[in-house]
């Protein structure tokens with residue numbers, strides 16, 4: 001048993017060493033040596049543009065996007081600076097990447113010539129709508145949004161200040177594509193299903209919702225919400241959520257968390273759904289083998305009850321790791337790459353070191369149910385803070401409790417604790433999976449208003 005606990009401790013140690021040694025090599029930066037060609041003053045700030053020549057003739061000019069956007073636009077993991085080349089009539093002729101901190105798989109797609117060339121020959125009359133005149137890359141929404149917004153603002157400012165043509169103001173509503181609207185409607189339906197299923201304690205609906213969310217938010221839209229969205233929001237960088245789908249997802253998650261608690265975690269997070277379904281599958285295989293062979297197979301031995309007990313013993317310590325991770329991600333944004341969401345649904349384009357990292361997380365979550373959610377997920381921790389003040393929550397009715405502790409054993413996030421000789425549900429940890437209600441009885445564990453406490 002001591003040996004197994006040591007193995008678990010080593011696992012955590014390896015993950016942390018991996019993260020901290022990678023922080024310095026995760027980002028990719030390309031520097032551009034600046035030279036001054038010409039500038040204009042805008043609000044007393046010089047904005048530089050550089051003339052391009054061919055046979056001593058001016059053929060056009062280029063700018064650095066970081067100086068020409070109205071506000072600071074960030075990507076998934078930091079600043080993006082593009083060198084945008086224009087013809088003399090203000091049409092985009094070329095785009096080069098000077099600086100970006102996105103993960104390689106995003107950089108590979110979004111910053112490739114193949115992707116950026118779709119902007120060539122566009123000017124201030126173009127719409128720049130992702131999903132319509134500009135193709136988006138699913139799974140790299142934040143980076144695509146950021147790049148699109150940067151180019152859009154630069155083109156308009158170049159026309160306003162250099163070309164001198166009247167800027168065509170585009171109505172925000174015009175910049176929403178039909179596909180975005182359809183996606184967003186599906187999202188609303190998914191949230192409705194989860195609310196309905198939770199309130200009416202429908203086990204089957206939970207599994208259906210989890211399967212749909214894996215396909216819809218996971219496979220099709222590469223991972224659902226990320227702590228990166230929250231981080232950008234906290235840093236007042238709204239570009240990453242300016243897209244109506246992401247904005248709706250963001251708002252729906254926050255609103256449902258404020259009303260119910262961590263509904264997103266228990267019903268809609270695609271990664272949470274994958275690890276829970278894998279764990280359930282493991283359990284199913286265990287039972288099947290036991291039936292045919294009449295003895296316990298190795299799976300059961302791996303999930304050592306003593307280790308589970310030991311994890312529970314130090315639970316109150318381990319569950320603070322995720323809050324600690326929030327702080328370090330806020331200080332060092334590139335550490336957002338610890339989130340496995342982006343790798344699992346983008347596996348073919350994930351670097352091998354991240355695939356190994358993902359496999360480690362998956363294996364440990366197959367052995368110990370929802371271990372990532374319990375101890376490591378920064379998004380889950382953030383939502384946990386919100387659910388502390390949620391309007392409704394699950395409560396064990398003490399007068400009906402016989403202290404059989406079935407609910408405590410069955411809870412996938414160890415959210416049921418003993419306090420003052422009573423079993424209580426910790427809102428910050430409860431993911432509203434309803435497993436306790438289904439095993440103990442809905443009359444014993446009820447959804448109550450917070451004020452009724």
Ligand code: SF4
Pocket residue numbers: 264265266269270271272273372373374377378379380381
């Ligand atoms: S804790 Fe994180 S991974 Fe788990 S369900 Fe919530 S958001 Fe998803």
Ligand code: SF4
Pocket residue numbers: 394407410411412413414415416425429430431432433434435436437
């Ligand atoms: S307390 Fe109940 S509803 Fe909450 S996570 Fe545990 S089993 Fe699920």
